[in-house]
Amino acid sequence: MSGQPMPCVQGEISSLFLFEKLTPEQLGRLCADGRVELFQPGPVYTEGDPATCLYVMLDGTVVLYRRVGGDDIEVTRTSQRGVYAGAMQAYLGDRVRQVYNNSMRVTEPTRFFVLPADTFAEIMSEWFPMAVHLLEGLFFGSKNTQAMIGQRERLLALGSLSAGLTHELNNPAAAAVRATSALRERVAKMRHKLGMIAEGPFTRDQLAxxxxxxxxxxxxVAKAPSLSPLEASDREDALxxxxxxxxxxxxxxxxxxxVQAGLDVDWMEQVAAAVDEEILPGAMSWLxxxxxxxxLMNEIEDSTTRISHLVDAAKQYSQLDRAPFREADVHELLDSTLMMLSAKLGPRIEVVKEYAPALPLVPAYPAELNQVWTNLIDNAVSAINSAGGAGTLTVRTVLDHERVLVEFRDTGPGVPPEIKDRIFDPFFTTKPVGEGTGLGLDISWRIVVNKHHGTLRVDSVPGDTRFQVFLPLTAETPDEASGEASIEAPGEASDAASIEASVPTSEETA
Structure with missing residues (x-):
């Protein structure tokens, strides 16, 4: 939207942090090509619209926020004179999609110096060519670094999962090999017994x-019931x-x-009634x-079925045969991740699933959501292990209006209040040296917020830590973060300016 035009005074413009070193000729061009506008309380620009202007605040109060599902999440609120936002990366041209990556509104009458994006790009190239090259290198270098870090994190996760999958596959494979060897021995004995029966005093009717x-x-045997140890022991004594x-x-x-076959004394009586007493010992050995x-064949079937399920889970986890972006079943993704991590969870961590019935499909990058689940489950396991190694991991899903909530709750010691605001920082970790990269939560936040327009937040007290992922049900295909809008106050560090690239604070993720 447009504001009320007002005079552009070079003296006022030169007092702004961005322009205080410019010459009178340069200030004159700014006033000629730009404009001063007064905005009444309300929206200034909207997330997703083409980024056409750079806004520098002269006086008033500005608020930046993002749309997450059906909610507006406030990112920044400030009255600092000279803060700027909007088409911050116009100098990159069409190499980056130039859209507003958040929305801006004012809460009181606010004046801005407004500079068209095209003019801003021209001025940057003409006045600061070296700075433009440096900024381009910083921007694309940062993107490449993020991609490399993400790839490294995925490789580390893959290595951990491969070790766990190898362990999980080895158990049923070894069981199948043992059962096959035992089966070969039993079949050989059965052939020998069959020869003895053929030579014995069995009539045609008795053999039938x-x-x-x-x-x-x-x-x-195929319908054998499951018995408790006490029930099995009693049956064995009676038999x-x-x-x-x-x-x-x-x-x-x-x-x-x-007894393991589910047979009892009553069944033995039926066998005894069907054959003569003198051939009962041979008949029992045969049976x-x-x-x-x-x-043994049941054991082989169970083992090979287990292997098949593990392979299916690995396929589902990696999403190798699926489109990168599609509507996904969150429960399928969670189940495949839990199965892949079953070795890491171990027998002392109880996994409780509280899945909402008839949960709708979510538009998402399934493989990347699986990486989020992996990181959050891994953190929960580490927390539980630090408290003695026994505890409960609860995975809960809820339909929350136009969003799906996926919650991971663990009974670990919790996140200390003094580090809660830092857990999403890149390379920050509380794990021992060599056990954590400090990238899991940072990458998870980027996947959830930047790629899925969702929300990731944490709520923690000792014995009850909850990481909550909110995913919108109605979303266009998420794009990689680009053309990030910025807001910066005089004297602030530039790495704290970018709303998209900065690490979320507790307020942003709450």
């Missing part, structure tokens, strides 16, 4: 009954007594396998081999 019992036994009473001396060896082979 034995085969029919074998088939029904295999069906029972051992029954087998010994029926002349089977090695009954104590057969009983555990029979025992049948049970063992079925159990």
């Amino acid at each position: 009954s034995l085969v029919e019992i074998q088939e029904r036994t295999a069906e029972r 051992t007594d029954w087998l010994e009473d029926h002349g089977i001396d090695h009954g104590w060896q057969l009983a555990p396998t029979v 025992n081999y049948t049970i063992e082979t079925e159990l």
Whole structure:
């Protein structure tokens, strides 16, 4: 929007921090090409619109804010004379998308010196060519550094995940190998027993009954119930007594396998009724081999299914077969990440899932959200381990108006108040040397806020730390942060000026 035109006085313009070293001729050009405008309380420009002007405040109060989901999040509020915002990177031209990356409004009648973006770019190139080259190098160098840091963090996470995945794959693979070896041995014994039965005093009808019992036994094994240790022990004692009473001396060896298959004394009575007493020991040995082979095949099936699930989780985690930006199921992403990190979580950390039913899909970069989940879960695990290694990690999802909330809550010692404002700083870490890069939360914040226009915040007390990620449900394809708007006061360091590039304070993330 436009303000009320007012006279441009060179003396007033020269008193501003940005222009205090300019010559009278340069000030004259500023007043000729720029203008002074008075804005009444209300909006000045809107996030996402083309960045057409640089605004330097003469007097009044300015507020910068960003749109996150359905909420306006205030970033900066100041009455400092000389602060500037708007088309701060017009000198980069079309190499960077020139849009306002936040919105600005004033809370009282406020005067600005307004300079068109094209004029600002020309003046910068003509008056400060060396400075422009330095700024270009700083801008693109910073972007490259951020990309390299992000890549390094992803590689570190990949290394950790690869180690965990290798461990997780090794267990079921080793189990399948052991079961296959045992199965080969049992099948060999079964062939030997089959030869003995063929040479024994079995009639045709007895063999048919034995085969029919074998088939029904295999069906029972597939439906075996899960027993408590006490129930299994009682059944083993009863079966051992029954087998010994029926002349089977090695009954104590057969009983555990029979119980594991879900069989009991009643089933043994059915077997005894189907065959003659003199062939019962041989029949029981034959059925025992049948049970063992079925159990081993079940173990092989479980192991290979586990491997398949791990591979699917790795595929889902990496999103190798998906578009980089799409509508994603948050629960699928969370489940794949938890499975990938299951080795790191260990047996002493209980994972509780409190998922909202029928959660809508979220427009997102799934692979990058998985990196956020990885970083937040890793921090939670480290916090719990620092408090003794046992605790609870709760992963909760909630539909919050036009946003999805994903919360990670741990029972660790909490974030000390004196460092709460620094945890999102690049390279800040409380982990021992060699165990943390200090980049996880910084990168997570950039992914959530810059790429998804969401919010990342932390709320912590001892025993209850919550990292909350808010993701908007209605969003255009997020763009890489570019053309960042800035606001800077006289004498402030330039690295604190950029709203997009600066590290979030607790107020920004709250």
